[in-house]
Amino acid sequence: MNLELFVLGTGGSIPLPNRYLSSVLLRRDGEFFLFDCGEGTQMSLRTLNLKWKKISAILITHTHADHITGLLGMLMLSSQVDRSAPLYVIGPPRIEEYIEQNRSILAMYINYKIVIKELDPNNLNTVVWETEQYRIRSFALKHSRMCVGYTLEELLRPGSFSPENAEALKVPRGELWSALQKGRNVVLEDGKVITPEQVLGKPRPGRKFSFVTDTRPIERIQKEVAGSDVFVCEGMFTNEHAQSAEEKQHMTAMEAATIAKKAGGIKKMGITHFSPRYTDHQIRLLEREARSIFPETYSLKDGMHIPIPYEE
Ligand SMILES: [Zn+2]
Numbered sequence: 672m673n674l675e676l677f678v679l680g681t682g683g684s685i686p687l688p689n690r691y692l693s694s695v696l697l698r699r700d701g702e703f704f705l706f707d708c709g710e711g712t713q714m715s716l717r718t719l720n721l722k723w724k725k726i727s728a729i730l731i732t733h734t735h736a737d738h739i740t741g742l743l744g745m746l747m748l749s750s751q752v753d754r755s756a757p758l759y760v761i762g763p764p765r766i767e768e769y770i771e772q773n774r775s776i777l778a779m780y781i782n783y784k785i786v787i788k789e790l791d792p793n794n795l796n797t798v799v800w801e802t803e804q805y806r807i808r809s810f811a812l813k814h815s816r817m818c819v820g821y822t823l824e825e826l827l828r829p830g831s832f833s834p835e836n837a838e839a840l841k842v843p844r845g846e847l848w849s850a851l852q853k854g855r856n857v858v859l860e861d862g863k864v865i866t867p868e869q870v871l872g873k874p875r876p877g878r879k880f881s882f883v884t885d886t887r888p889i890e891r892i893q894k895e896v897a898g899s900d901v902f903v904c905e906g907m908f909t910n911e912h913a914q915s916a917e918e919k920q921h922m923t924a925m926e927a928a929t930i931a932k933k934a935g936g937i938k939k940m941g942i943t944h945f946s947p948r949y950t951d952h953q954i955r956l957l958e959r960e961a962r963s964i965f966p967e968t969y970s971l972k973d974g975m976h977i978p979i980p981y982e983e
């Protein structure tokens with residue numbers, strides 16, 4: 672089961688030619704989830720040859736322009752492709768108004784169903800998407816307007832199959848092996864019942880992805896993102912501009928790194944949402960500052976592809 676991250680936009684505030692605005696795409700076994708949809712998102716999708724039709728849901732962190740102005744263009748792509756499944760848009764209050772007003776003014780023709788799920792302001796820490804294999808949670812951040820972070824966490828998966836045990840128990844190879852691997856009991860020709868526990872190891876953890884931007888560092892984030900294989904987090908400013916970070920309700924890269932360190936179990940942190948004041952070269956400085964606290968920090972770049980493999 673593949674899990675991969677595509678970085679579509681790493682800019683904050685205003686787009687630059689090589690740095691579009693906030694957006695990442697998570698691909699899980701052919702299903703796409705888009706987190707934020709800043710200006711330029713569809714350009715990056717095109718560059719990376721990702722088909723927008725496969726997006727199941729667009730999850731928006733908050734209604735600041737640099738996180739949602741790409742949404743209209745994305746929805747307008749609809750008139751050029753056919754799509755049977757509905758598109759879910761999940762985000763804080765007023766997302767629906769934003770979409771509907773623009774649809775009306777622009778007379779947008781949309782030939783499929785859009786399901787808008789606005790988060791309840793009194794219940795931001797909640798599960799927004801759930802299947803048998805994984806769930807997506809939102810949680811409250813602290814920004815100049817209502818803003819949420821998201822995690823996608825896979826549930827436990829079955830333990831690894833032991834062919835030695837199956838052979839020792841005289842289970843014939845083939846269908847019965849695959850039934851056991853799927854967690855079902857099987858009955859042998861002599862009537863003996865074999866349970867999956869007899870041939871499978873301990874259940875193994877799934878993977879976790881977290882997306883956190885725009886916020887001040889608050890304790891809740893550590894708890895929510897703990898154990899992430901990949902933690903994408905804003906690191907908008909260098910330490911020199913810590914004052915700006917505080918005034919604008921953002922974080923420095925070092926503050927992001929402190930969260931990653933304190934949360935525990937984070938394998939990699941990707942920093943994003945860079946202030947347009949920094950050149951690509953200066954972003955290396957942000958990265959260095961963060962690495963002094965959390966060594967597994969990487970500054971993200973538009974167009975990056977990051978596979979998220981199982982630990983074992
Ligand atoms: Zn922003």
Ligand SMILES: [Zn+2]
Binds near residue numbers: 733735814885
């Ligand atoms: Zn913002």
